[in-house]
Amino acid sequence: MAKIKLVTDSTADIPPEVRAELGIEMVPLKVHFGHETYRDGVDLTPQQFFEKLAASSALPTTSQPSPAEFAELYGRLSQDEETEIISVHLSSLLSGTFQTAQMSKSLLERHEHITVVDSRSASYGIGMLVVAAAKAAQEGKSKEECLRLIEDMRKQMSIYFLVDTLEYLQKGGRIGKAAALVGSLLNIKPILSINSAGEVYSADKVRGQKKAMARIIELIQSDVAGRPIHLTVAHANNLEHAQQFYEVLRGHLDIQHMQYTSIGPVIGTHAGPSAVAAFVVPAV
Numbered sequence: 074m075a076k077i078k079l080v081t082d083s084t085a086d087i088p089p090e091v092r093a094e095l096g097i098e099m100v101p102l103k104v105h106f107g108h109e110t111y112r113d114g115v116d117l118t119p120q121q122f123f124e125k126l127a128a129s130s131a132l133p134t135t136s137q138p139s140p141a142e143f144a145e146l147y148g149r150l151s152q153d154e155e156t157e158i159i160s161v162h163l164s165s166l167l168s169g170t171f172q173t174a175q176m177s178k179s180l181l182e183r184h185e186h187i188t189v190v191d192s193r194s195a196s197y198g199i200g201m202l203v204v205a206a207a208k209a210a211q212e213g214k215s216k217e218e219c220l221r222l223i224e225d226m227r228k229q230m231s232i233y234f235l236v237d238t239l240e241y242l243q244k245g246g247r248i249g250k251a252a253a254l255v256g257s258l259l260n261i262k263p264i265l266s267i268n269s270a271g272e273v274y275s276a277d278k279v280r281g282q283k284k285a286m287a288r289i290i291e292l293i294q295s296d297v298a299g300r301p302i303h304l305t306v307a308h309a310n311n312l313e314h315a316q317q318f319y320e321v322l323r324g325h326l327d328i329q330h331m332q333y334t335s336i337g338p339v340i341g342t343h344a345g346p347s348a349v350a351a352f353v354v355p356a357v
Contacts, residue, residue, distance in 0.1 A: 077210035077219060078150050080160040082138065082170050083113035085192075085199035086307060086337045095207035098150065100142055102163075102170065104338045105134045113338045122338035123310035123346050135339045137170040143177035147187055157216045158187040161203050161223065164271030165191045188216070190223060193271030196340045197305045197352045198232045230354050231296040233276060233289045234265040235318075237309075237347035264289060286318060290325045293353055301327040301356040309336040309348040318349050329356040 081087065083101040092099055101112035104122065106129055111117035113135075117125075126133065143160075150156055160178075165171040171191045178187045192199040205226055206219040214222070262285035266276040276292060279285040293302075304322065308315035315333055322328070336344060344350075 075155050075157045075216065076153065077157045077159060077214075077216055079203050079207040079210065080146065080150070080158060081199060081203045082162050083115075083337055084163040084168070084170075084195060084339050085161075085203055086196045086334050086340060087200040087204060088334055089114070091204060095204065095211065097203060097207050098146060100138045100146060100174075102138060102168075102339045103136045104342065105136065107131070111338070117338050119335040119337050119341065120310055122341055126341070126346065133338075133342055135342050137168055137173055140173055140177045140180070143174050144180055147177060147181055147184075151181065151183060151186065156186065159190065159206060159216065159219055159223075160187060161190045161192050161199060161206070163195055163199060164193050164267070166193075166271045167195060167273065188220065190220070191271065192223075193227060193269065194230070194232065194267055195273070196232075196234075196336060196350060197307050197334050198230060198267060200334065201230065201303075201305060201352055201354060202226055226354055228269075230352065231293055232267050232350065232352055233292060234344060234348060234350040235282075235285050235289065236263060236265065236344055264292070266292075286321050289351060290322060293322075293326060293351065297326070297353065297355055299327070301329045302353050303356050304328050304331045305334055305352040306331070307334045307336050307350040307352065309341050309344055309346050311347045311349070314347055315349050318351070322351065 080098045083099055101115045104111045104113055106125060150158055160174050162171040162174055174189045178184045178189055192202055202223045206223050209219050209222050262279050263275050264277045264285060265273055268274055277288055279288050306315045306319050
C-alpha cells in the first residue's frame with residue numbers, strides 16, 4: 074500500500090506539535106523586517122513576530138518559498154517510490170505559493186505521484202484540510218479518498234476573521250487610507266471571509282466588538298443550519314481574546330469539538346495584532 078505524505082506551507086497555521094504528530098511537512102513563507110528575513114514558523118514564532126511588529130515603525134513584507142525549497146522537499150520525500158504526496162497551499166488568489174509548488178513538481182523527473190492542491194483558503198482554513206487528510210491517511214484511506222475529503226471539507230467550511238484595527242489592512246493596501254481613518258473613528262469592525270474562489274472579501278461591517286461577534290454568530294448559524302460543528306478559533310497573539318470569543322460562540326452553536334491555534338507571521342502581517350478568526354466545518 075502506498076504511503077501518503079501531506080505537505081503544506083506555513084500559512085496553514087498548524088501548531089508544530091500537530092504537524093509532528095501527523096508527519097505533516099511544511100515549507101515556510103518568509104517575513105521581512107527591513108533587511109532582516111525570517112522563515113515563518115521556523116525562525117520566528119507567532120509571539121516573537123507580534124512583539125517585533127509592535128516595535129516596528131514600518132509594516133513587514135512577505136514572500137513565498139522558492140522553487141528550490143519545494144523541489145528539495147519533494148525530492149527527499151520521493152526517495153521512497155511508494156510514497157504519494159498531497160501538497161496543499163495558500164489560495165492562488167492570495168499568493169504565488171501554489172503556482173511555485175506546481176512549477177517545482179513539473180521540474181522533477183518523476184512527479185506523477187505528487188498532487189498539488191489549491192486550498193482556496195488561508196490560515197487554519199488550510200490547516201483544517203491538511204490535518205483531516207493526514208488523519209485519514211493514517212487510518213489507511215487512499216490518496217483519492219483523501220483528496221475527496223479535502224474537496225468536500227473545503228466546500229462546507231465557513232471562515233470569519235474579525236480584525237481589531239483597520240491599520241494593517243490599510244498598510245497592506247487592502248483598503249484606502251481614508252476608509253481606514255473613517256472606519257477607525259467610527260469603531261467599524263470589518264468581518265472578513267474567503268469566498269469559494271479563494272479571495273478575501275468583507276462579509277459585513279459592524280460598529281463595535283460585541284455587535285461584530287453577534288453578527289459572526291448569525292453568519293455561522295445561517296451557514297450550518299443547526300448542524301453540530303467542529304470549531305477552531307485562531308488568534309493573533311491574544312489567547313484571552315480568543316477565549317472570550319469562544320465563550321460567546323459556545324452559547325449559540327452545537328460545538329462537538331473545539332481547539333485554538335495561533336495566527337502566524339505571514340497572515341498576521343495583514344490581519345494585525347488581536348485579530349481573531351473562526352473556522353467551522355459541520356461535524357460528520
